[in-house]
Amino acid sequence: MSHLEKQPIRVVVTGAAGQIAYSLLYIIAKGDVFGRDQPLILHLLDIPPMMEVLEGVVMEMADCALPLLHEVVPTADPVVAFHDVSAAFLVGAMPRKQGMERKDLLSANVKIFKVQGEALDKHARKDVKVLVVGNPANTNAIVCSKYAPSIPPENFTAMTRLDHNRARAQIAARANVPVACVSNVIIWGNHSSTQVPDASHAKVKINGNVVSASEAIKDEAWLKKQFIETVQKRGAAVIQARKMSSAMSAATAAADHMRSWFLGTDPDEFVSMGVVSDGSYGSPKGVVFSFPVTISNGKWKIVQDLKIDEFYLDMLTATGKELEEERAEAMAVIEA
Ligand SMILES: NC(=O)C1=CN([C@@H]2O[C@H](COP(=O)(O)OP(=O)(O)OC[C@H]3O[C@@H](n4cnc5c(N)ncnc54)[C@H](O)[C@@H]3O)[C@@H](O)[C@H]2O)C=CC1
Numbered sequence: 153m154s155h156l157e158k159q160p161i162r163v164v165v166t167g168a169a170g171q172i173a174y175s176l177l178y179i180i181a182k183g184d185v186f187g188r189d190q191p192l193i194l195h196l197l198d199i200p201p202m203m204e205v206l207e208g209v210v211m212e213m214a215d216c217a218l219p220l221l222h223e224v225v226p227t228a229d230p231v232v233a234f235h236d237v238s239a240a241f242l243v244g245a246m247p248r249k250q251g252m253e254r255k256d257l258l259s260a261n262v263k264i265f266k267v268q269g270e271a272l273d274k275h276a277r278k279d280v281k282v283l284v285v286g287n288p289a290n291t292n293a294i295v296c297s298k299y300a301p302s303i304p305p306e307n308f309t310a311m312t313r314l315d316h317n318r319a320r321a322q323i324a325a326r327a328n329v330p331v332a333c334v335s336n337v338i339i340w341g342n343h344s345s346t347q348v349p350d351a352s353h354a355k356v357k358i359n360g361n362v363v364s365a366s367e368a369i370k371d372e373a374w375l376k377k378q379f380i381e382t383v384q385k386r387g388a389a390v391i392q393a394r395k396m397s398s399a400m401s402a403a404t405a406a407a408d409h410m411r412s413w414f415l416g417t418d419p420d421e422f423v424s425m426g427v428v429s430d431g432s433y434g435s436p437k438g439v440v441f442s443f444p445v446t447i448s449n450g451k452w453k454i455v456q457d458l459k460i461d462e463f464y465l466d467m468l469t470a471t472g473k474e475l476e477e478e479r480a481e482a483m484a485v486i487e488a
C-alpha cells in the first residue's frame with residue numbers, strides 16, 4: 153500500500169522545542185520509526201514561553217518538505233497535544249547539569265508526568281504506546297501510568313535503549329567489529345548509575361560466525377568492570393564534555409525504541425526496555441524496570457529463563473531497590 157492510501161496516525165512529542173526533539177522530529181517525520189509508508193500528523197507540545205521557538209521548529213519541518221508529514225500541530229495545551237494519539241514520546245522535562253544524579257530531577261519533573269498521564273487518560277487512544285524519555289525516566293513512567301488508569305500499564309515504557317546502544321558500541325569497539333555486528337546486550341533496572349549493563353548473553357558476529365562477547369573480547373575483567381562503568385557513567389561523561397546532556401544519541405534511541413515496539417524485533421534479537429515489572433528475575437513488582445524484551449504484533453514480552461551470573465545479582469537487587477525508593481519519593485512529591 154503506498155503512503156497515499158494509508159490513514160495518517162497522530163504522534164505527540166513533548167518538549168518539542170528542546171534539544172532531543174530537534175533531532176527526533178526529523179527522524180520520525182522522515183519515516184524511520186513508523187514505516188516509510190505511514191503518513192503522520194505530528195503534535196508538538198511545549199510550554200507557553202517556548203511557543204516562538206516551537207514556531208521556528210515548525211517552519212523548519214515544513215521546509216524539509218517531507219512526503220509523509222501531513223500536518224504539524226504545535227501547542228501548549230495538553231488537551232490538543234494528546235488528542236487521539238497512537239504514540240507519545242514524553243521528552244519534555246528538565247535535563248540534569250554537571251554533578252547531578254538523574255533522580256535529583258525528580259521533584260522538578262515528576263508532576264509533569266502526573267498532568268500528562270491524566271491528559272493521556274482522557275484524550276489519547278486507549279492503545280497509545282507511551283515512551284518516557286524525560287528523567288528520571290523509569291519513575292516518571294510509573295507516575296504517568298498511575299494517572300492514566302484507562303490505558304493498560306504495559307503501554308507505558310521508559311527509555312533504556314540509549315544505554316543499550318552505548319553498550320553495543322562499547323563491545324563493538326573492543327571487539328573491533330562494526331556496531332551492527334553486536335546484539336542482545338542487556339540493561340537491567342533503572343536508567344541511572346545503578347543500571348546493570350550485562351554482556352553475558354550478547355552476540356558478536358566476527359568473520360561470519362556468531363560468538364559470545366566473552367569469546368570475542370577475551371577479557372572478562374574488562375567486561376565486568378570498565379564496560380559496566382563506562383555505560384553506567386556515559387550520560388555524565390557527555391554532559392562533562394558538551395555541557396549539555398545527550399541529545400542526538402537520545403533521539404536516535406527513542407526512535408529505535410518506538411520502531412521496535414511498533415514494527416517488532418528481529419528473530420533471535422532482544423532489546424532493552426523499561427517496562428512494568430511482573431517480578432521477573434527477582435525485580436520488585438510494579439516498578440518500571442529495564443529488561444531484555446522481544447516484540448511482535450506491538451506487544452513486548454520479557455525474555456525468560458536467562459541464566460544470570462552470580463556476579464550481577466547484588467547489582468540487580470540494588471537497582472530494584474533504588475526504583476522502589478524513587479517511586480516512594482515521587483508519590484510523596486505528588487501528594488505533598
Ligand atoms: N532516558 C534517557 O535515556 C534520556 C533522557 N533524557 C532526558 O530528556 C529530557 C529532555 O532533555 P532535552 O531535550 O535535552 O532538554 P531541553 O531542556 O533541551 O528540552 C526540554 C524541553 O521540554 C520543555 N518542557 C518542560 N516542561 C514541559 C511540559 N510540562 N510540557 C511540555 N514540554 C515541557 C522545555 O520547555 C524544553 O523545551 C531531560 O529530562 C533529560 O534528562 C536525556 C537523554 C537521555
Ligand SMILES: O=C([O-])CC(=O)C(=O)O
Pocket residue numbers: 247248254287314386387388390391397398402
Ligand atoms: O545523563 C543524562 O542526564 C541524560 C541521560 O539520561 C543520558 O544521557 O543517558
